[in-house]
Amino acid sequence: MANRITIDPITRIEGHLRIDVEVENNAVSNAWASCTMWRGIEKILRGRDPRDAWMFTQRFCGVCTTVHAMASVRSVEDALKLEIPPNAQYIRNLILIGHALHDHIVHFYQLSALDWVDVLQIPKADPAKTSALAESLSPWTGNSRLTMKAAQDKVKAVAASGQLGIFANGYWGHPAMRLSPEVNLLAFSHYLQALEYQRKALQVVGMLGSKTPHIQNLTVGGVANAIDLDSQSALSMDKLEMIRVLLDDVVRFVQQVYFVDVCAVAAMYPEWFHIGGGVKNYLAVPDLPLDSRGSSYDLPGGYIRHGELGGVRSFQTASDTVFRQAVSEDVTHSYYQGTKPLQPWVGETEPQFTGWDGSQKYSWVKAPRFDNEPMQVGPLAQVLVGFATGHELTKKYAVAAIEKVKSIGGPQITPDMLHSTLGRHAARAIRACMLAELAQKHWQLLVDNISRGDLSVHNAPVFSSSEVEGVGTHEAPRGTLSHWVVVKDKKIKNYQAVVPSTWNASPRDNAGAQGPYEASLMRTPLARPEEPLEVLRTVHSFDPCMACACHAFDPSGKPIAQVKVL
Amino acid sequence: MKRILIAGIGSVLLGDDGIGPYVLRLLQANYVFDEGIELEDLGTPALDLIDHIAGLDALIVVDAVEDGNVPGTVTLYRKPELTRHAPTVRLDPHSPALSDALWAAEFFGNAPQEVLLVGVTAASYDGGCSLSGAVQAAVEPVIRQVLRELDRLDAGFLRRFEEGETDIWWEDKTLAIAG
Numbered sequence: 189m190a191n192r193i194t195i196d197p198i199t200r201i202e203g204h205l206r207i208d209v210e211v212e213n214n215a216v217s218n219a220w221a222s223c224t225m226w227r228g229i230e231k232i233l234r235g236r237d238p239r240d241a242w243m244f245t246q247r248f249c250g251v252c253t254t255v256h257a258m259a260s261v262r263s264v265e266d267a268l269k270l271e272i273p274p275n276a277q278y279i280r281n282l283i284l285i286g287h288a289l290h291d292h293i294v295h296f297y298q299l300s301a302l303d304w305v306d307v308l309q310i311p312k313a314d315p316a317k318t319s320a321l322a323e324s325l326s327p328w329t330g331n332s333r334l335t336m337k338a339a340q341d342k343v344k345a346v347a348a349s350g351q352l353g354i355f356a357n358g359y360w361g362h363p364a365m366r367l368s369p370e371v372n373l374l375a376f377s378h379y380l381q382a383l384e385y386q387r388k389a390l391q392v393v394g395m396l397g398s399k400t401p402h403i404q405n406l407t408v409g410g411v412a413n414a415i416d417l418d419s420q421s422a423l424s425m426d427k428l429e430m431i432r433v434l435l436d437d438v439v440r441f442v443q444q445v446y447f448v449d450v451c452a453v454a455a456m457y458p459e460w461f462h463i464g465g466g467v468k469n470y471l472a473v474p475d476l477p478l479d480s481r482g483s484s485y486d487l488p489g490g491y492i493r494h495g496e497l498g499g500v501r502s503f504q505t506a507s508d509t510v511f512r513q514a515v516s517e518d519v520t521h522s523y524y525q526g527t528k529p530l531q532p533w534v535g536e537t538e539p540q541f542t543g544w545d546g547s548q549k550y551s552w553v554k555a556p557r558f559d560n561e562p563m564q565v566g567p568l569a570q571v572l573v574g575f576a577t578g579h580e581l582t583k584k585y586a587v588a589a590i591e592k593v594k595s596i597g598g599p600q601i602t603p604d605m606l607h608s609t610l611g612r613h614a615a616r617a618i619r620a621c622m623l624a625e626l627a628q629k630h631w632q633l634l635v636d637n638i639s640r641g642d643l644s645v646h647n648a649p650v651f652s653s654s655e656v657e658g659v660g661t662h663e664a665p666r667g668t669l670s671h672w673v674v675v676k677d678k679k680i681k682n683y684q685a686v687v688p689s690t691w692n693a694s695p696r697d698n699a700g701a702q703g704p705y706e707a708s709l710m711r712t713p714l715a716r717p718e719e720p721l722e723v724l725r726t727v728h729s730f731d732p733c734m735a736c737a738c739h740a741f742d743p744s745g746k747p748i749a750q751v752k753v754l
Numbered sequence: 755m756k757r758i759l760i761a762g763i764g765s766v767l768l769g770d771d772g773i774g775p776y777v778l779r780l781l782q783a784n785y786v787f788d789e790g791i792e793l794e795d796l797g798t799p800a801l802d803l804i805d806h807i808a809g810l811d812a813l814i815v816v817d818a819v820e821d822g823n824v825p826g827t828v829t830l831y832r833k834p835e836l837t838r839h840a841p842t843v844r845l846d847p848h849s850p851a852l853s854d855a856l857w858a859a860e861f862f863g864n865a866p867q868e869v870l871l872v873g874v875t876a877a878s879y880d881g882g883c884s885l886s887g888a889v890q891a892a893v894e895p896v897i898r899q900v901l902r903e904l905d906r907l908d909a910g911f912l913r914r915f916e917e918g919e920t921d922i923w924w925e926d927k928t929l930a931i932a933g
Contacts, residue, residue, distance in 0.1 A: 229767045229881050243923065247767050250798030250851075298801050346861065354857040356840030383862065387805050401797050 190217055193720055205693060205732050208546065209709055209723060216712040216723070221693045221705035222544065222551035230537055233683040238264045238675050239408045239649065241683065245671065246402055248685065251733050253401045254287045254393060255664040256671070256685065263671040264408045266507050267658025268651065271480040273644040276410035278634035279396055279423075281476045281486075282431070283403065284662065285627045286392035289438050291665035291731075292567075292620040293389065293446055297382035300613070300728045303721065304453050305375045306365040307355050310343040313369035322374050325452065325596065328444040330381050331374075339377035359721040367456055375453070378445050385441040388434045392627075395431055396423075410646035415638055432631055439624040450617035451589060454610050455598025464609030464726035466707030467562050468495035470569035471691070473506050473670075475663035476626060478633075482506055486626050487663055488574040488582065491558065495607055500576035506661045515670065515686060518555040521548070521695040529557060529698070532672035532684035533657050551695040555703060556686050564704040565667025565691040566730060568606060568615035575603065585621040589614055609708070612729040651678045664688055666731050692730050705730060755790040756811040758909055759866075760900060762795045763817040763852070766924040770825075770876035770889040771798075774816040776922060777896050783918035785901075788910040803855035804862075812868035812907050814900055815852060818889075819873030826888030828895050831871040868907060872899045883924045 190210040210218040229248055233241055242260035246253045258280060265272060315336040322331035346352060359365070367375070390400055396413065397403025405412045416422035454461070474489035482505055490502040503511055516529035525538040542549045555562070563569075574582030590601045593614075605611060655676040662669045667688035674682040694703030702710075705727060712722050762778030764771040775795040782793050796806060807813050821829060833856065841854045852871065859865035874896060877886040885893075904911055 232767055232881055232883060240923075244767065247765055247797055247924070250765075250796075251800045251802070253797065294801060342861070352840070354841055354854070354861050380862070383804070390802070390805065401799060401802060402795070 191717060193717060193723075195720065195723065205727070207705070207709070207723060207727060209720070211714055211717045214714050214717065216709045216714065218546075219702070219706045219709035220546050220550055220695070221553075221703060222695060223553045223693060230683045230685060233680050236680050237678065238267070238673060238680050241673070241680060242406050242408075245685065248687075249733065250401065251291075252664060252666070252687075254283060254397070254403055255662050255669055257403060257406050258284060259660045259662045259664075259669050259671040259685070260673075261406050261408050262506070262660025262662065263658045263673040264649070264660070264675065265658070266660055267656040267673055267675050268408075268649050270409055270647060270649055272410045272647055273642070274480055274637050275415060275634060275642060276645050277477050277480065277482075278630050278637065279405070279411050279413055279645070281630045282627065282634065283393050283396050284476070285623050285630065286389050286396070286435075286438075288623050288665045289442060289620060289627070290386050290389035290393070292616050292623075293382050293386045293442070295616065295665070295731045296446060296450065296613070297379045297386075299731070300725075301375055301379055301449075302355075302358055303725045303728055304365070304457065305367060305372050305379070306360050306362075307343060307358060307372070307376065308347065308360040309365075309367070309369045309372045310340055310376055311347060311369075313340060313373035315340055315373070318370040318373045318377075321370055326444045326448045328440075328448075330377075330445070336373055336377055339380055340373055342380070343376065359719050359724075362719055362721045363715040364721050364725075367453075371452065371456065375449055378449055381445070382441075385438050385445075389438045392431055392434050392438075395427060395434075407646060408649045410644075413645055415643045415645060417638065428631070428635060432628075435627045435631060439627060442620045442624045447585075447589070447617045447621050448592065450613050451592040451598070452596055454589075454601075454614055455593045455596035457610065458599045460610040460725070461599065461601065461605040461608045463712055463722070464612075464708045464729060465607035466710065467564045467702070467704040468607050469493050469558070469561050469563045470572050471558055471563035471565050471668050472570035472573045473508075473511065473661040473663050473668050474503055475506060475661075476630065477506065486581075486629070487570060487622070488577055488579040489570070489663065490573040490577060491563065492569075492572055492576060493561070495604075497572065497576035497603060500573055502573070502577055507659045511661070511670075512659055514559045516557050516560075517684075517686065518557055518697040520555070520698040521550055522554045523549050523552050524554065529560070532659075532670070532686055533674050533682060535672070535682070535684040537684075551693075553690050553693050553695060555694040555697040556691050557697060560697075560699070562694055562697065562701050562703050562707075563691055565688050566612065566616075567619040567665075567667070568612045569667060570663060571615040571618050572603075572606065581622050581625065582618070585618040588621070589618050609726045609729045616731070651675070653677055655681065666733055667691060689730075689733050693732060705732070755788075756907065756909055757809065758791045758812045758814065758904070758907060759806065759810050760791065760793045760814045761806065761816070762793075763797070763799065763815055765798050766883060767881060769878045769880050769882045769884070770874070770886050771818045771879050772883070772924070773818050773874050773876070773885060773889055773892070773896070776885060777816045777893060777900070779920050779922050780893065780897060781900065783920040784914055785911050786914060787904075791904070791909055791911070798851075799855075800851050801855065801858070803851045804858050807855055807859055807866055808862070808864040810866040812903075812909075813866040813870070814903050815869075815871045816896055816900065817852070817871060817873060818876040818879075819871075821873065821875055823875040824888075825875050825877035825886060826892045827875040828892050828899060829873045829875070830899065831873055833869040836869060836871060870903050872896050872903075
């Protein structure tokens with residue numbers, strides 16, 4: 189007989205992710221992913237000036253502000269066939285890279301690391317051995333015995349006080365936790381150090397975007413940064429130099445710490461290269477445009493079906509015709525009215541809430557489909573597309589990861605093993621290294637272009653009275669994001685956002701095909717079903733982000749029905 | 755010099771959840787504050803909030819709350835109430851950001867000494883860019899509570915001679931919200 193487990197942190201009123209799994213013989217036999225709140229925010233945009241849309245879309249989500257702003261201006265620029273100056277492309281690219289590096293670091297250390305690292309084993313570690321191990325893996329300067337000792341003392345103090353605080357609800361001592369005390373301490377000391385580097389990455393966004401969490405410098409047609417190499421109030425050489433220093437620090441952390449830690453976890457949990465696969469259709473859009481028109485890009489995009497890397501198809505542009513035509517959204521199992529899949533430009537968002545029923549409607553997330561198939565999006569999709577198309581930068585860091593994992597005593601990774609929970613983590617670390625290198629490249633591109641005397645940052649948008657459609661895409665930290673806009677008479681007629689977590693958290697469609705979260709959980713072994721650590725590992729590997737909006741504080745701290753065994 | 759952050763939290767697209775950013779904009783327009791006092795419309799931050807509160811002497815937050823009171827009720831919460839329950843296992847990076855961030859800051863050793871949440875019981879979180887009548891009526895009392903806390907912290911502010919321009923750009927009452 190199957191047990192049902194629901195993971196649903198109910199203290200929150202904002203929309204969030206809920207996972208239901210059925211467990212038979214200590215393995216997942218069925219799975220549902222759902223979102224518990226209707227957003228319906230897109231309707232707010234109808235009738236507004238398309239030049240203002242990005243200010244609103246930036247408020248869709250508190251974690252992903254920048255990415256929604258960027259996709260929005262790109263959608264209007266696509267509708268107007270508006271090119272933007274090279275400086276604006278580079279400034280936008282640096283903002284996107286800064287945001288992505290911040291996000292990838294936060295994801296691994298703050299959200300995921302403690303799925304693999306047992307904090308309560310740390311007091312048993314030998315700081316000297318930990319330091320020696322760390323120094324054998326990386327040239328990072330923050331691996332001294334004293335650093336390790338300080339991190340250990342922090343944990344000892346918390347453990348001795350009996351008040352575990354932020355660590356009160358981890359699955360410590362779970363049989364699926366298998367790192368040595370030293371490796372636990374090593375990763376934990378980097379968890380502490382990560383805070384400083386995630387902040388530096390965000391500072392880059394703030395300096396170029398003038399503010400975080402909500403950047404202020406975008407405009408349809410470019411950016412609003414005044415460039416004057418000698419002026420304090422504009423983007424000056426001083427400021428650019430400060431940005432370079434920040435980026436160099438973040439680059440070092442990503443390549444010497446984050447990348448190495450992911451490889452170490454991968455080496456020590458090799459079975460997780462065979463768990464958590466699921467949907468093997470992958471979708472990524474090209475990003476980091478290198479010219480005004482967006483005719484070449486530094487990040488590859490395309491799609492792969494059924495795990496066949498040989499059959500990869502590339503997208504030539506970020507709003508490729510194939511992409512524009514292939515995306516639709518199905519609401520068979522979503523709390524919306526509607527009978528057939530619709531393209532986003534004619535998409536509707538009419539709620540029809542019926543309560544959770546796994547065989548009928550069960551989620552506020554629509555089911556996006558690409559040519560009628562569910563697609564997995566995220567760093568893994570981009571890395572697989574890059575690897576399959578021979579993209580040099582992707583290959584460089586993919587090969588580095590394969591070698592590093594092996595050198596730490598891990599398995600020989602084959603492309604097939606990347607369809608897995610660890611595959612997602614490895615791909616994110618690979619992508620972070622690529623972005624780190626590209627940060628320095630795009631900084632140089634910007635400085636070189638300015639040095640040639642080009643100070644232009646903006647092309648004025650021109651509207652006609654006829655109806656036009658546009659799609660703006662961005663390969664965001666969580667994967668392919670697309671904003672779809674219809675403009676008429678200088679006003680927004682329709683607006684839809686198809687976000688990465690909609691692709692990945694998608695419910696079943698009219699053919700019954702599961703979305704990526706759901707499919708990835710099938711057959712996952714659970715050592716202790718009442719402590720579903722293994723489910724969290726796989727769900728976290730996608731970097732889920734569902735809330736996208738509302739954060740009212742619930743002071744009652746109601747009892748938390750995290751896990752219900754039915 | 756004391757470092758104090760006055761933060762408005764909430765989504766300006768979800769009705770009464772916008773109270774925090776709304777009050778923030780009014781404070782910015784109508785008052786000048788001592789050096790060291792910062793005002794931020796933080797939207798709906800998740801764990802990023804840790805970065806914003808690290809190293810502060812005092813934190814004042816304005817946000818909508820779900821406390822079962824009559825909509826528009828203003829309730830003050832201090833650190834002990836905000837951190838009564840330890841953070842739970844997370845599925846996504848959005849958690850009750852404030853309490854999680856406070857717990858984290860406590861652990862990292864850089865939590866603000868003084869924390870005040872000025873909470874307003876919301877009537878509605880439906881998509882839309884304006885406040886309900888009940889919550890709109892709470893705006894002045896909320897501002898008074900923020901200023902009282904600054905007094906208590908011995909932090910200075912002055913009301914501007916002429917009212918500044920209030921930048922509540924999201925509010926557009928001429929548009930049908932639920933259309």
